[in-house]
Amino acid sequence: MTSRPEHxxxxxxxxxxxxxxxxxxxxxxxxxxxxxxxxxxxxGLRTAVIKHAxxxxxxxxxxxxxxxxxxxxxxxxxxxxxARWAMMMETPDQExxxxxxxxxxxxxxxxxLILVEGFxxxxxxxxxxxxxxxGKTLRVAEDPWVKAVAxxxxxxxxxxxxxxxxxxxxxxxxxxxxxxxxxxAERAPRSWI
Numbered sequence: 001m002t003s004r005p006e007h008x009x010x011x012x013x014x015x016x017x018x019x020x021x022x023x024x025x026x027x028x029x030x031x032x033x034x035x036x037x038x039x040x041x042x043x044g045l046r047t048a049v050i051k052h053a054x055x056x057x058x059x060x061x062x063x064x065x066x067x068x069x070x071x072x073x074x075x076x077x078x079x080x081x082x083a084r085w086a087m088m089m090e091t092p093d094q095e096x097x098x099x100x101x102x103x104x105x106x107x108x109x110x111x112x113l114i115l116v117e118g119f120x121x122x123x124x125x126x127x128x129x130x131x132x133x134x135g136k137t138l139r140v141a142e143d144p145w146v147k148a149v150a151x152x153x154x155x156x157x158x159x160x161x162x163x164x165x166x167x168x169x170x171x172x173x174x175x176x177x178x179x180x181x182x183x184x185a186e187r188a189p190r191s192w193i
Contacts, residue, residue: 009100009123010099010100010103010122010123010124011100011103011104012124012187012188014183014184016103016106016107016111016114017112017113017114017179017180017183017187018103018113018114018116018124018125018183018187019113019114019115019116019124019125019126019127019147019176019179020115020116020117020119020120020122020124020125020126020127020145021033021115021116021117021118021126021127021129022118022119022120022126022127022128022129022139022143022146023120023128023129023130024134024136026131026134027129027130027131027134028129028131028166029117029118029129030051030117032129032150032166032169032172033049033115033117035169036115036169036172036173036176037049039169039170039173039177040113040173040176040177043173043177044112045112045113045177045180046110046111046112046113047111047112047113047114047115048106048109048111048113048114048115049114049115049116049117050099050102050103050106050114050115050116050117050119051117051118052097052116052117052118052119053118059086059088060077060079060088065079066079066088070088070090075089075090076088076089077089087105097119099116099119099122099124103116112180113176113179113180115176120139120143123145123189124145125145125147125183125186125187126143126145126146126147127146127147127148127149127150127164127172127175127176128140128143128146128148128149128150129149129150129151129166130149130150130151130152130155130166131151131152131166132151132152132153132155138151138155140157140158140161141158144189144190144191145189145190146161146190147161147162147186147190148161148162148163148164148175149161149162149163149164150163150164150165150166150172151163151164151165151166152165152166152167158190160190161190162175
């Protein structure tokens with residue numbers, strides 16, 4: 001088993017099902033989520049997403065009031081309108097985004113499910129996406145948190161891990177839609193046997 005960076009503990013309680021969507025860059029995480037979210041909504045699930053960005057990003061525009069106030073030191077900066085609201089928090093002393101903190105920020109919204117894109121080294125249940133054509137390694141053998149692998153072509157997975165066809169969006173949607181009901185029993189890593 002490989003060593004993993006230490007992360008603060010996540011509060012894995014019955015009230016807030018979490019599922020990581022983990023894959024190498026270029027596998028199609030965002031594209032899958034774009035197709036998956038309407039299918040989950042059609043099944044009555046209110047699904048939140050936390051997305052990891054590997055680079056400096058800004059949702060604000062220089063010159064706008066919210067940007068000016070954030071630059072002046074507002075922490076957090078929340079901007080709201082009739083149509084939406086967004087909160088921005090500067091984290092200059094953090095090397096990496098703190099997933100535990102982001103989940104707690106989502107908790108008051110009471111989604112049925114939080115999908116976490118990226119954050120593949122964090123200890124939380126995951127759906128691994130895998131495309132052999134990328135030439136990268138499959139992580140399921142070294143990560144006991146992987147609960148299912150969606151791949152193309154089919155791959156062998158360890159006992160206790162589901163396999164899904166990465167090109168069958170309806171089957172993936174069914175598996176993810178069932179996740180909140182399976183969450184209490186499956187929120188721990190699988191054991192190494």
